[in-house]
Amino acid sequence: MESFGPARKIVPDVDELLKSTPLFMNQLSDADPDNDTLTAIQSLIYDGTPEEMAGNFKDQGNEAFQSGNKKLYPSAIEHYSKGIAAKANDPLLNSILYSNRAAVNLELENYRKVLNDCKEAIKLNPQNVKAFYRSAKALLFLERIYEARDCCKLGLQLEPQNKALLDLRKKVEDKNSALEKAKLASENRARVAKEKEKRLWITIKSRGVTTVNTLIDDTTKLTHEAFLHTHKPTLNESTNELTYPVLFLYPEHTLSDIISEFNEHDSLSDHIALMFGPENRPLWDAANNAYKPENIEVYFETRPDLDAAARGLDYKEIRDGKRKLMKVDAECSLADILATEGFRLVDGVANFFLLSKASAQFAKTFRKQYR
Incomplete structure (x- = not known):
């Protein structure tokens, strides 16, 4: 019987092989543009109904985003955007595409884009709890507390026990308390400074000093x-x-x-x-x-x-x-x-x-x- 030596680690080589195989390539730009086989396989994602294409782009976007590799986040956004551009006649699917793109932009701290996408997602599906959550989170970062509170409230009306929303609502209330406290402290400092300034000029005038304020161009x-x-x-x-x-x-x-x-x-x-x-x-x-x-x-x-x-x-x-x-x-x-x-x-x-x-x-x- 023929014997075999210890098994060799071939995973890295297989991984590289897969990346060079047309079916598993992530980016067309890295390949030979004259490769007919590659072009045919890559074009499969554009075949089918708008709903099928949008679904394919959604899956590819999810894969890139869920990798956790921030270098792939722009690719995830691109896939979700292509899914939206497919114009599927499916409001729920389109709502998910907008909401998922908002999730990526939330990680990239593009808060204005998050709000725009969540707005579209909720228009398409008023039951999209994730869109309310992501809106609230972006609003919290922008310190738009009252709007963040409203988004939490609307999301919890749909899912009262949603732990992520409950935790976020607490953060919103804590931030609101901190901002109110800071605002009160600032107003007190301004009031004290104004009173001090008033006492200063009363004292100066009590010394018999004539004061003049100029007009400056x-x-x-x-x-x-x-x-x-x-x-x-x-x-x-x-x-x-x-x-x-x-x-x-x-x-x-x-x-x-x-x-x-x-x-x-x-x-x-x-x-x-x-x-x-x-x-x-x-x-x-x-x-x-x-x-x-x-x-x-x-x-x-x-x-x-x-x-x-x-x-x-x-x-x-x-x-x-x-x-x-x-x-x-x-x-x-x-x-x-x-x-x-x-x-x-x-x-x-x-x-x-x-x-x-x-x-x-x-x-x-x-x-x-x-x-």
Whole structure:
């Protein structure tokens, strides 16, 4: 008797052989287009009635989707789409094709397509529970909670004990609770912030500070708002102290510095000494060395119509009025300067011009334009 050795593993080879056999090929594009046998076998799926073709495409789509291989999901969608295109005179079959295509798109997170297909599936078969389930799941991902809840309700009316729908309904309610809680927290934060902002401006006005809000054109609005968002007055409610953003403008060099949090009890001279002291000389003044603390004079710009904002005039009307330049005693606290007659806080920012006595000609020319 002839004996045989151990059996060899031939499954991989058989698998490859099947893939190269026309009847078992998954894709026509990989084959020889001139192979008549292949073409004839592949064309079988287009033979028969529209219902038979749609059924064949459905089965092929199911096979690709149930493989669990996401690389085959586009193929599954293509097969379901071809099944729908066959225009079978069978509403239940067409409903399944739409619902199955929705299942694939649900895995691919194409939620809008899921909703569109489920809508068609339910039109064709109002008893399609899976379509209600898949609609609800897509709506949950899109955080359209009320619609998701309705889909769960409609599906459970058809199958009250459907575990998948019952579990999904719980997830919908849990998500709804989380969103409501987040919404309430957001509204509370907004309310607290609004109340805090109101107390801030009441405190500023109680210090005798005149405030002006400008009208910003569209070309500068975004930049301006971004600046104000990061630079604005603040109130320490435990100490009742205010801090302001202070802008130092150097017209001689068309430059500026912003001090984000300038305490109202600090003097301008304190900051000037720090910014222009021997160890902090600005590079733009390195050549002339003109902006030493003892050389710096501080001014603010004002107008004769001091109560224009209070009388309802907008910033443009104030801006177009006659301007004046007022010299500041830099030894005074910021609070005292802000309360000076003629000073205005523009959009919450205190603006000051810094000139150097060492640049006497420029300072004279600059001051002259205000006379």
